[in-house]
Amino acid sequence: MALKIRLARWGAKKRPFYRIVVADARAPRDGRFVEKIGTFDPLKPAEDTARLVLDAEKAKDWISKGAQPTDRVLRLLASVGVGERPARNNPVKAQPKKKAQERAAAEAAKAEAA
Template sequence: MSLKIRLARRGTKKRPFYAIVVADARSPRDGRFIEKLGTYNPMLGKDQKRHDVDVEKAKAWLSKGAQPTDRVARFFDAEGLMTREARSNPEKAKPGRKAVERAAARAEKAGAAAPAEG
């Protein structure tokens, strides 16, 4: 049985609030879980602390082999429980095929208009 430390949504419509839980990887996001480790409130301002984690429980579950999701790993990194290396995907920042075609057409149109002016 693989265990995940992940977020389970507990908020109402358009007011998200999450519980940080340990659950079986096969169970649904908001379904059955084993233990609650903390909370995450994304509605709070960035100057406030948005997450609250029970560090001792989290250490115990990590030692038992539970794998945190990416978002929870960010919280654990902020708490000093684990280190998470920064990810970078430069391919994602590149414009798509249609955007490249539009930019080329715009450049061609601007190039054709420049000699006509002179």
């Protein structure tokens, strides 16, 4: 059984509140879960300690058992010091596309000739 540590949405319309749960990867987002290990309230200010409530020991235990955290949960875990989010660096993606590169080269040549 593949387990994920992910966010399950609770709260009212336009007032999100999330539970951090360990669930089967095939289960629906807000459906059945194995264990609740914390909560996340994105509407509270970042400095507020109640914004993220997480049982770090349970999170470490589930990760050691093979549960895979989602990207967002991995960022939250890294903020409390449980896990480390891998650095994302793709310089090729940041470059302009082919047409924009050709246009920039043409403008540079035009400016050089003047």
